Amino acid sequence: xxxxxxxVSLPAPARDVWDAVRDxxxxxxxxxxxxxxxxxxxxxxxxxxxxxxxxxxxxxxDCDDARQRLVYAISNExxxxxxxxxxxxxxxxxxxxxxxIIDMLPNELAPYVREQTKAAVVAMHKAFPAG
Numbered sequence: 001x002x003x004x005x006x007x008v009s010l011p012a013p014a015r016d017v018w019d020a021v022r023d024x025x026x027x028x029x030x031x032x033x034x035x036x037x038x039x040x041x042x043x044x045x046x047x048x049x050x051x052x053x054x055x056x057x058x059x060x061x062d063c064d065d066a067r068q069r070l071v072y073a074i075s076n077e078x079x080x081x082x083x084x085x086x087x088x089x090x091x092x093x094x095x096x097x098x099x100x101i102i103d104m105l106p107n108e109l110a111p112y113v114r115e116q117t118k119a120a121v122v123a124m125h126k127a128f129p130a131g
Contacts, residue, residue: 001081002110006100008121012128014096018068018088020127021098024060035123050116080105098124 010017020030025046027036038049045059061071067087074082084102091097104113 002104002107002113004102004104004110004114004117006098006117006121008098008100008124009091010096010098010124010128011094011130012096013094014068014088014090017096017098017128018065021068021070021086021088022063022065024063024070031127032120032123033127035120051119052116078109 025039025041027039040047045057048056056074058072061073063070069087071085082104087099089097
């Protein structure tokens with residue numbers, strides 16, 4: 001099983017970043033603008049349209065406000081397993097870290113997903129600019 005780890009430093013208070021992460025349907029507006037172009041809630045899932053045209057159904061597994069941790073999963077014909085967690089950790093009053101871990105199968109899709117997460121991280125920095 002492939003594991004992709006992203007440890008993202010953001011120049012924003014943890015409470016602000018967590019508020020955007022936990023807003024499950026607001027990816028294109030609040031967390032990854034430009035990387036995600038549309039997001040529609042469908043029960044406990046969100047239908048996400050990415051800038052490259054791909055679409056994924058992401059099911060909310062857990063949203064833990066005390067730990068500032070959200071878990072979601074994708075199940076489709078290409079992915080045998082996909083589980084991701086996003087946790088926001090305070091780094092002082094004005095900064096935080098976002099730990100995003102994805103465990104997935106098949107391993108062959110990991111390079112594509114890794115490149116996609118790099119683009120998502122760039123979008124996060126645009127959503128939470130320094131200064």
